[in-house]
Amino acid sequence: MEIIKGGVTAAKGFEAASTAAGIKYKDRTDMALIYSQAPCVAAGTFTKNVVKAAPVKWDQQVVGSGAKVQAVVVNSGIANACTGAEGFGYCKDTAVAAAKALDIPEDGVLIGSTGVIGKQMPIDKLTAGIDVLAGKKNDTLENGTEAAKAIMTTDTCEKELAAVIEVGGKQVTIGGMAKGSGMIHPNMCTMLAFVTTDAVIAKETLQKALSGDVDDTYNMISVDGDTSTNDTVILLANGLAGNPEIVYGSPEYEEFALALHAIxxxxxxxxxxxxxxxxxxxxxxxxxxESVEQAKTLAKSIVCSNLTKTAIAGHDANWGRILCAMGYSGAQFDPEKVDLFFESKAGKIQIIENGTAVDYSEAEATKILSEPEVTAIADVKMGAEEAVAWGCDLTHGYIEINADYRS
Structure with a gap:
């Protein structure tokens, strides 16, 4: 596997575009299009929130039907969630407009939305934006990057990556883009992720690869403990690489799954x-x-602890908060056997051994915790299994952003 530059346009036959439709924002792009020159088999995973946005319901319907997909239309600014029959009708209108502009079937259009909950979509702006996107689409890496920027809300940067593997002497590429910054919690989050590949692979195999990986990636992140109404991960495969079909359980499948996991x-x-x-x-x-389930439970409990996240924000080795979060996680362990370490580019330090503090340097711990990427390692000494979860520190900035999110 080789990591390469690019995102959703890295794989053969995929194009993208972005535009400023004025759906909510007045000073930036807010719509993106992903288009495949050939129909794709589609896999998807969606929010576990009972309250599901209209685009989630639409995409579940399309992916579940087995229809071949050729386009994804995404907007930022308005989530089209809690909008009733009218909001779902706008998904239909979006698909109709995209089908006409791109000359593809209506059931070949997927939809993604992110932003404010409860507002109805300005459908005239959305459909006008689709016409612009159809005219601007191309397969350049730059257009892929601009599409990744257009789906951001409170994100501070675009998120994209691509990778290449070899299958049967053919180069197979996987590329993806995502957005997400708040309302992020395991069971996915206010996140949209779109992954494209030119691999020849059956729909059922593609779905197994995606479903098998989500629990170890998107479902292991948390920012604020809120599971969104809109989270969607879509994986499209158009088969243009011309490789021998990737079969579930084969060495080629394992390599494909590894590359998908990296993305x-x-x-x-x-x-x-x-x-x-x-x-x-x-x-x-x-x-x-002693089990992966125990490891995931412990890791997620720590990463979701607000008290721990504020300690990370203050570069404070307040280890009691971590042990506390482990204790209420529901996982069983002996607290008198736990070792805890902090690690970053600045070094590694042990904070507790067998459940009690060691004689460590607070200054050194603060230095380690002051890096932009910080790791806590909790060892419960019960077996050989492990898991990783990811989150962030909790600062005053979170309150400032969310106190006036709708304005």
């Missing part, structure tokens, strides 16, 4: 580190566990 993990970590108001990516490793 998804990178995007997930970029979302976590770009949390609203954040100054640091906070990584938590639970090691020495």
């Amino acid at each position: 998804n993990e990178y995007l997930a970590k970029k979302i976590a580190g770009d949390g609203e108001g954040a100054t640091a990516l906070f990584e938590v490793k639970a090691v020495g566990c």
Whole structure:
């Protein structure tokens, strides 16, 4: 596997475009298009929130039907969530407009929306934007990057990555883009991720690859403990690489899954580190566990602890908050056997051994915790399993952004 520059246009046959439709923002692009020159098999995973936005319901319907997909229309600014029959009708209108502009079937259009909940979509602006997108689309890496920028809300940077593998002597490329900064919590989040590949692979196999990876990537991140109404991860495969079909369980499948994981993990970590108001990516490793389930439970409990996240913001090695979060996680362990370490580019330090503090330097700990990427390692000494979760520190900036999000 080779990591390369690019995003959703890196794979053969995929194009993208962006435009400023004025849906909410007045000074930036807010619509993006992903288009495939050939129909794609589609896989998807969606929010576990009972309250699902209209585009989530639309995409679940399209992906579940087995229809071949050729386009994804995404807007930022308005989430089209809690908008009733009218909001779902706007998804239909969007698909109709895209089908006409791109000369593709209506059931070949997926939709993504992110932004304010409860507002109706200005459908005239949206459909006008689709016509602009159809005229601007191309397969350049630059257009892929601009599409990644157009789907941002409170994100501070675009998020994209691509990778190449070889299957049967053919080059297969996977590329993706994502957005997410707030309302981020395991079971996915206010995040949209779109991954494209030119691999020849069956729909069922593609879905297995995506579903099998989401639990270890997007479902292991948290910014604020809120599971969104809109989270969607879409994976499209158009088969233009011309490789022998990737079969589930084969060595080629394992290599494809590894590359997909690299893309998804990178995007997930970029979302976590770009949390609203954040100054640091906070990584938590639970090691020495007797099961993966126990490890995931412990890691997510620590990374979701607001008290721990404020300690990270203050560069304070307040280890009691971490042990506390482990204790209420629901996972069973012996607190008198726990070792805890902090690690960053500035070094590694042990904070507790067998559940009690060691004689460590507060100054050294503060130095380690002052880096933009910080890791906490909790060892419960019960086995060989481990898991990783990602979040960020919690600062005053989070309150400032969300106190006036709708204005």
